[in-house]
Amino acid sequence: QQAAKGATAGDQKDKKDAAAALEPLDAILARLSRKQDGGHAPTAADVKLVKEWAGTKLSAALETAKQGAKSKQSELQKKEDLLQEAIDGCSVALNYASGIAPLTKSLDADLKLAAFVDDQPMFDVLAPTLSNRSLAILTLLDSRKGPMSIERGQQAAFDARMCTRVKPKWEKGYYRLGKAYEALGEHKKALDAYTTLQKLDPTNSDYKELVLKA
Numbered sequence: 001q002q003a004a005k006g007a008t009a010g011d012q013k014d015k016k017d018a019a020a021a022l023e024p025l026d027a028i029l030a031r032l033s034r035k036q037d038g039g040h041a042p043t044a045a046d047v048k049l050v051k052e053w054a055g056t057k058l059s060a061a062l063e064t065a066k067q068g069a070k071s072k073q074s075e076l077q078k079k080e081d082l083l084q085e086a087i088d089g090c091s092v093a094l095n096y097a098s099g100i101a102p103l104t105k106s107l108d109a110d111l112k113l114a115a116f117v118d119d120q121p122m123f124d125v126l127a128p129t130l131s132n133r134s135l136a137i138l139t140l141l142d143s144r145k146g147p148m149s150i151e152r153g154q155q156a157a158f159d160a161r162m163c164t165r166v167k168p169k170w171e172k173g174y175y176r177l178g179k180a181y182e183a184l185g186e187h188k189k190a191l192d193a194y195t196t197l198q199k200l201d202p203t204n205s206d207y208k209e210l211v212l213k214a
């Protein structure tokens with residue numbers, strides 16, 4: 001009976017998560033804004049909600065890309081729209097967490113990391129959110145196949161760099177940083193990032209290959 005209750009609770013959570021993923025970002029922001037207007041400060045749970053919403057959009061965009069969507073203009077547009085939603089969601093989560101223009105979709109390059117030292121739950125959602133936004137920006141730029149926007153590329157590198165500061169022993173941050181620098185044509189910096197990545201896991205042959213190719 002307890003197992004059945006657990007399964008039911010799990011199903012309800014899955015349905016709730018699916019519904020949240022379909023909810024427009026503006027609707028989520030309106031709800032959080034009303035909460036804030038009621039005198040409730042942003043919590044790690046609020047930030048995590050937006051971060052996970054953005055994660056579903058990023059996953060959907062990457063899945064669309066895997067299905068050979070580049071040959072279909074409508075599917076390509078769908079992927080780009082999903083990526084932009086992912087970027088917006090990550091931006092909201094980061095800005096909301098750091099208290100900078102909390103209910104906007106802007107890419108803000110002034111994260112106040114010191115504010116999170118005494119708030120570990122909030123601190124923990126930053127690294128994956130930064131990593132995801134960096135990936136979403138680079139994927140969107142690659143998808144468009146046009147001249148790379150230096151400003152957006154630098155934002156991807158900034159996010160990855162901040163990710164390594166927030167979580168200095170997390171390999172993914174250095175991987176994202178190397179990819180961003182490669183996209184910007186800054187191969188020396190990409191090599192430095194991949195070299196750090198290899199030091200974190202010397203047995204990983206993929207990391208060794210990145211160093212050799214950089």
